[in-house]
Amino acid sequence: MKTFSQDCYLGVLGGMGPMAGAAFALRLAALTPAAIDQQHIPTLLRNDPRIPDRSSAYMAGGASPLPHMVDGVRFLEQSGAQLIAIPCNTAHLWYDEIAASTGLPVLHIIQAVADDLRRLGLSSGRIGLMGTAATLKLGLYQKHLEAQGYECIVPNDDEVERYCMGSIRAVKGNRLEEAFAPAAECIALLKARGADAVVLGCTELPLAVPHALRASLGVTLTDSIDALARAAISHYQADQPEALIAA
Amino acid sequence: MKTFSQDCYLGVLGGMGPMAGAAFALRLAALTPAAIDQQHIPTLLRNDPRIPDRSSAYMAGGASPLPHMVDGVRFLEQSGAQLIAIPCNTAHLWYDEIAASTGLPVLHIIQAVADDLRRLGLSSGRIGLMGTAATLKLGLYQKHLEAQGYECIVPNDDEVERYCMGSIRAVKGNRLEEAFAPAAECIALLKARGADAVVLGCTELPLAVPHALRASLGVTLTDSIDALARAAISHYQADQPEALIAA
Numbered sequence: 100m101k102t103f104s105q106d107c108y109l110g111v112l113g114g115m116g117p118m119a120g121a122a123f124a125l126r127l128a129a130l131t132p133a134a135i136d137q138q139h140i141p142t143l144l145r146n147d148p149r150i151p152d153r154s155s156a157y158m159a160g161g162a163s164p165l166p167h168m169v170d171g172v173r174f175l176e177q178s179g180a181q182l183i184a185i186p187c188n189t190a191h192l193w194y195d196e197i198a199a200s201t202g203l204p205v206l207h208i209i210q211a212v213a214d215d216l217r218r219l220g221l222s223s224g225r226i227g228l229m230g231t232a233a234t235l236k237l238g239l240y241q242k243h244l245e246a247q248g249y250e251c252i253v254p255n256d257d258e259v260e261r262y263c264m265g266s267i268r269a270v271k272g273n274r275l276e277e278a279f280a281p282a283a284e285c286i287a288l289l290k291a292r293g294a295d296a297v298v299l300g301c302t303e304l305p306l307a308v309p310h311a312l313r314a315s316l317g318v319t320l321t322d323s324i325d326a327l328a329r330a331a332i333s334h335y336q337a338d339q340p341e342a343l344i345a346a
Numbered sequence: 347m348k349t350f351s352q353d354c355y356l357g358v359l360g361g362m363g364p365m366a367g368a369a370f371a372l373r374l375a376a377l378t379p380a381a382i383d384q385q386h387i388p389t390l391l392r393n394d395p396r397i398p399d400r401s402s403a404y405m406a407g408g409a410s411p412l413p414h415m416v417d418g419v420r421f422l423e424q425s426g427a428q429l430i431a432i433p434c435n436t437a438h439l440w441y442d443e444i445a446a447s448t449g450l451p452v453l454h455i456i457q458a459v460a461d462d463l464r465r466l467g468l469s470s471g472r473i474g475l476m477g478t479a480a481t482l483k484l485g486l487y488q489k490h491l492e493a494q495g496y497e498c499i500v501p502n503d504d505e506v507e508r509y510c511m512g513s514i515r516a517v518k519g520n521r522l523e524e525a526f527a528p529a530a531e532c533i534a535l536l537k538a539r540g541a542d543a544v545v546l547g548c549t550e551l552p553l554a555v556p557h558a559l560r561a562s563l564g565v566t567l568t569d570s571i572d573a574l575a576r577a578a579i580s581h582y583q584a585d586q587p588e589a590l591i592a593a
Contacts, residue, residue, distance in 0.1 A: 114386075117386040136363040
C-alpha cells in the first residue's frame with residue numbers, strides 16, 4: 100500500500116450496530132497490508148446507533164432508516180469520503196435508494212460475500228445462510244447468490260428467530276458470552292443439511308463467532324464484516340483513482 | 347443509558363494508530379451498558395493514519411503532528427462532536443495545545459488511566475510503566491501519577507526499545523502474533539521489580555496483550571484504551587448536558 104494524500108477517506112456508515120461498525124474499522128486495519136500507520140486506509144466512521152432499526156422497519160412497520168442513512172452518506176461525502184461502506188447486511192435492503200442518493204461508489208456487502216466465497220475456493224455449491232429475519236425473508240442473499248450459480252439453504256422461521264436473532268440480539272445487548280451457542284447451533288444445523296459453506300450474513304454474527312473458535316466448527320465460514328473490509332482494500336489496491344494516493 | 351438526541355457525537359481523533367482508534371470504538375461499545383443499538387454513544391471516528399508519527403516528531407525532529415491533530419479536532423467539532431477522545435498516549439504530549447484549540451472538553455488519557463487504577467483498588471503504590479520511548483522519556487505518566495501519590499517504575503532505554511517499541515511496531519505493522527512476547531517480557535520484568543500494577547500506556551499495547559491472556563500474567567494491568575473508553579462512558583452517564591439526551 101502507498102501513502103494516501105490528504106482529504107480522501109473511506110466513509111463508513113456504521114452504528115448498525117455500533118459494535119459491528121467498530122469491528123469493521125478494526126478488521127479493515129487488521130487485513131490491510133501495511134507496515135506503518137501511514138499506509139493504512141484513512142477512514143471516517145460515523146458510528147451512529149440512532150438510525151432506526153432496519154429489521155423493525157421491514158418486519159413491523161417501524162420508522163424507516165432510509166432518511167437517516169441518506170443523511171449519513173451525505174455527511175460522509177461532504178467530509179471527503181470517496182467510497183462508502185455500510186457494515187450492516189439488513190441496510191442493504193435499501194441499497195438501490197442509498198446508491199442513487201450519492202455520486203460516490205457504494206460497496207455492496209452481499210457482492211463482497213459472493214466474492215469472498217470465490218476467494219475461499221467456492222464458485223458453486225450449497226451455501227447456508229444466517230442473518231436477520233428481514234434479510235432472509237426478503238431474499239437479499241438468495242437473489243444475489245442464486246443469480247451467481249449458488250444454491251441457498253435457509254433456516255426455517257423458528258430457527259431464524261431462535262438461533263440467528265437470538266445471537267444477534269445478544270451481541271447488540273453486549274451479552275457476547277450468550278451469543279456463540281445459538282450461532283454455533285445454526286451453523287451445525289446448516290452443515291447437517293448439506294451446506295458447503297455458511298454465510299455470517301449479519302454484521303453482529305462475526306462478533307458472536309470469534310475467529311479463534313471457527314476452525315472447530317468444521318465448515319467453511321464467510322464473514323460479512325471481513326468480506327466488506329476485503330472489498331474496500333481491493334478497491335484501493337486495484338481500482339483507485341490517482342488522486343487518492345500520494346506519489 | 348438513555349437514547350441520544352440527534353446531532354451530538356463523541357468525536358474520536360484516531361489513526362494513531364488506526365487499529366488502536368478502531369479498537370477504542372469497539373471497546374467503547376463493549377463497555378457501554380446498553381441493551382439495544384439506540385442506547386450506545388453516537389461516535390464519529392476520524393481514523394486518519396496520515397497524522398505524522400508522534401514519536402518521530404519528539405525523538406527525531408520529524409514533522410509535527412500538532413497541526414494535523416488541531417485540524418482533526420476542528421473537523422470533529424464542526425461535525426457535531428461535543429466531547430473529544432484521543433486514543434493515543436504519545437499524542438497527549440501535545441494535550442495542552444490541543445485542548446486550547448477547541449471549546450470542547452477533551453478527555454485526558456493519562457488521567458483516565460489514573461482513574462482506572464483507583465477503580466482497580468490501587469490508590470497508591472508502585473506502578474510499572476509501558477509506552478513509547480517518547481511517552482516515557484518525557485515523563486508523561488510519571489508527572490501525572492507521581493502528583494497523585496504513585497511511585498513509577500520505568501524500564502531502562504534498552505528495555506523500552508526492545509520490549510515496548512518492539513511490541514508496538516509489531517502491532518502497527520499488523521504482526522500481532524509477534525507483539526505478545528516482548529510485551530509479556532516487559533510486564534514480567536516490571537512485576538519482578540515490585541510493580542503493583544502495570545500500565546499498558548500506549549494504545550497499541552492492549553492489542554498486543556489479548557484480554558484472554560491477561561489473567562495468566564499475574565499482575566494487575568490497566569489498559570489505556572479501556573480506561574479512555576470508561577472515561578467517555580462516565581462523562582455521558584454522570585456529567586452530560588441535558589441537550590445530549592432525548593427525554
